[in-house]
Amino acid sequence: MKPSLVLVILMCIEIIGSQVVMAQDFSVFVVRHAEKTVETSNPSLSEKGVIRAKVLAEMLSKSNLEAVYSTPFKRTEQTVAPLASALNLSVQNYPAGGGEALAEQxxxxxxxxxxxxxxxxxxxxxxxxxxEVENLTEKDYGDLFIVQFHNGQAQLIRLMIPMP
Incomplete structure (x- = not known):
C-alpha cells in the first residue's frame, strides 16, 4: 500500500473517531418521584407532587431529551407524564431494581x-x-441530578426543583 493511501485512511479513521466522540455528548437527568399521598400501596402524587411534576416539565422542556424512563408505579409515571406529554415521548418502564442496568444502557x-x-x-x-452522591431519605423530594457526559468525561450538577 502506498504511504499516501495509508495516510488518507488514517485521517479518515481519525475524522470518524472524532465524530463518534462528539456524538457521545449527552446528559442523563435523574430524579426521585415527586411528593406522594400517604396510601400504603402504589400511591399517586399528592397535590404538591403534581405541582412539582409540572415544574420539572417546565425546567426540562428544552433539554433535548431523547427518552424518558420510569418505574411502573403511579407516582413515578405521574412525575414524568407532564414532560413526556410536552415532548411527545412515550414513557419507557424499567424495573425498580434495574436502574443500574439502565444507566449502563x-x-x-x-x-x-x-x-x-x-x-x-x-x-x-x-x-x-x-x-458519587449520598443516599436520599424518605423525606427528600425535589433533588435533580444531572450527569453530563462530554468527551467521555462525566460531570455532576445537582439542582432543586423549586416549588412555586
Whole structure:
C-alpha cells in the first residue's frame, strides 16, 4: 500500500473517531418521584407532587431529551407524564431494581434521558453513571441530578426543583 493511501485512511479513521466522540455528548437527568399521598400501596402524587411534576416539565422542556424512563408505579409515571406529554415521548418502564442496568444502557447509547426513580434507587443510578452522591431519605423530594457526559468525561450538577 502506498504511504499516501495509508495516510488518507488514517485521517479518515481519525475524522470518524472524532465524530463518534462528539456524538457521545449527552446528559442523563435523574430524579426521585415527586411528593406522594400517604396510601400504603402504589400511591399517586399528592397535590404538591403534581405541582412539582409540572415544574420539572417546565425546567426540562428544552433539554433535548431523547427518552424518558420510569418505574411502573403511579407516582413515578405521574412525575414524568407532564414532560413526556410536552415532548411527545412515550414513557419507557424499567424495573425498580434495574436502574443500574439502565444507566449502563444509557451510557453505551450516549442517549440524553430523564430517569425517574425512588429514594432508595436514585443514588444507585447516579453512582452507576460514575458520580458519587449520598443516599436520599424518605423525606427528600425535589433533588435533580444531572450527569453530563462530554468527551467521555462525566460531570455532576445537582439542582432543586423549586416549588412555586
Amino acid at each position: 444509557l451510557k453505551q447509547a450516549g442517549q440524553s434521558a430523564l430517569v425517574v426513580g425512588h429514594s432508595n434507587t436514585v443514588p444507585a443510578i447516579v453512582r452507576a453513571l460514575g458520580m
